Amino acid sequence: MSNSERLTFEISPNPRARTADARAAAMADPAFGQVFTDHMATIRWRADRGWHDAAIRAREPFQLDPACAVLHYAQEVFEGLKAYRTPDARITLFRPQENARRFRLSAERMAMPVLPDELFLQAIEELIRVDRDWVPTRADGSLYLRPFMFATEAFLGVRPAAEYLFCVIACPVGAYFKGGMKPVTVWVSDDYTRAGPGGTGAAKCGGNYAASLVAQAEAIRHECDQVVFLDAAEHRWVEELGGMNVFFVFDDGSMITPPLSGTILPGITRDSIIALARASGQPVEERRYSIDEWRADAASGRLREVFACGTAAVISAIGEVRSSSGSFRISDGVMGETTQALRAHLVAIQRGAAEAPAGWLRTVPLA
Numbered sequence: 001m002s003n004s005e006r007l008t009f010e011i012s013p014n015p016r017a018r019t020a021d022a023r024a025a026a027m028a029d030p031a032f033g034q035v036f037t038d039h040m041a042t043i044r045w046r047a048d049r050g051w052h053d054a055a056i057r058a059r060e061p062f063q064l065d066p067a068c069a070v071l072h073y074a075q076e077v078f079e080g081l082k083a084y085r086t087p088d089a090r091i092t093l094f095r096p097q098e099n100a101r102r103f104r105l106s107a108e109r110m111a112m113p114v115l116p117d118e119l120f121l122q123a124i125e126e127l128i129r130v131d132r133d134w135v136p137t138r139a140d141g142s143l144y145l146r147p148f149m150f151a152t153e154a155f156l157g158v159r160p161a162a163e164y165l166f167c168v169i170a171c172p173v174g175a176y177f178k179g180g181m182k183p184v185t186v187w188v189s190d191d192y193t194r195a196g197p198g199g200t201g202a203a204k205c206g207g208n209y210a211a212s213l214v215a216q217a218e219a220i221r222h223e224c225d226q227v228v229f230l231d232a233a234e235h236r237w238v239e240e241l242g243g244m245n246v247f248f249v250f251d252d253g254s255m256i257t258p259p260l261s262g263t264i265l266p267g268i269t270r271d272s273i274i275a276l277a278r279a280s281g282q283p284v285e286e287r288r289y290s291i292d293e294w295r296a297d298a299a300s301g302r303l304r305e306v307f308a309c310g311t312a313a314v315i316s317a318i319g320e321v322r323s324s325s326g327s328f329r330i331s332d333g334v335m336g337e338t339t340q341a342l343r344a345h346l347v348a349i350q351r352g353a354a355e356a357p358a359g360w361l362r363t364v365p366l367a
């Protein structure tokens with residue numbers, strides 16, 4: 001199957017789809033990832049048939065054999081992206097081709113079949129078309145889309161499975177941080193790392209998250225919001241948060257972000273921020289930055305702002321760093337000007353309120 005191939009989706013409306021009133025109540029103040037739309041997209045893959053059985057159907061539990069491969073060896077990858085309503089009443093996706101591409105690369109890393117980019121996009125758009133009323137109209141709302149794929153074959157031998165299910169579910173979401181844009185406090189983990197050279201750090205797979213949860217729990221115990229991971233080899237270079245990339249902003253307006261060396265996740269928000277900053281003449285260096293430099297630059301005042309970025313929260317400021325060897329603050333614990341400006345610009349582009357670089361917004365065909 002070529003990368004531009006599409007399938008015909010069989011559309012079976014959910015007979016238990018919620019009424020307009022029930023939907024409005026569910027969407028009034030949704031906690032992130034807890035309210036779901038009425039439908040899901042599914043496509044099956046089998047070694048002897050390739051991709052087949054594309055459908056939009058009622059969102060419901062899967063039936064899985066207890067020997068289902070994903071439950072034992074974790075062959076699973078996922079994506080996360082958002083659909084927005086624009087001022088001129090369209091529904092758009094932000095750089096979804098990049099999610100399609102990354103999904104393909106994640107699948108390859110996990111020895112899973114590659115879903116053609118066009119089919120990835122088609123599944124998302126067919127689902128939005130059916131569940132369009134679930135795309136929030138409120139200013140800070142969006143529809144979060146979660147495409148994922150996992151091994152469904154029932155067997156306990158260790159090898160890539162011969163059967164997979166691709167699925168897309170969707171959640172209406174409001175602002176990620178309910179408390180507004182208060183800077184977060186991060187914990188530097190001494191004991192845990194997220195990914196090593198040659199590992200799966202650059203793949204968006206559930207296993208990376210499973211491995212990060214104990215470190216995140218440690219961060220919470222130290223009254224921090226998030227964990228920041230250092231590299232596995234030297235335990236010195238800042239890599240990323242559990243699910244967000246990180247940027248450092250200096251007093252001369254320049255920025256540093258860790259390079260894509262294979263151990264960090266290539267964020268689309270990260271890439272967008274680099275592009276926007278460079279287009280406005282703000283230099284961004286992709287280079288290694290150590291926890292010692294971070295501490296020293298914060299102390300000297302050269303480091304003005306630090307922020308984390310990802311699809312769910314877009315951009316959030318980091319106001320304090322805690323570790324077993326002490327803690328320090330950045331930008332007096334408030335969101336700095338550069339962070340605020342980048343955030344406002346990116347959000348305006350995503351919502352169709354500011355001009356987007358060519359190819360960044362894709363209109364979902366609703367007819």
Ligand SMILES: *Cc1c(COP(=O)(O)O)cnc(C)c1O
Nearest residue numbers: 243244245265267268269310311
């Ligand atoms: C998804 C993800 C990010 C952010 O990627 P975006 O494309 O910007 O949403 C960063 N780190 C990890 C580990 C992730 O899984």
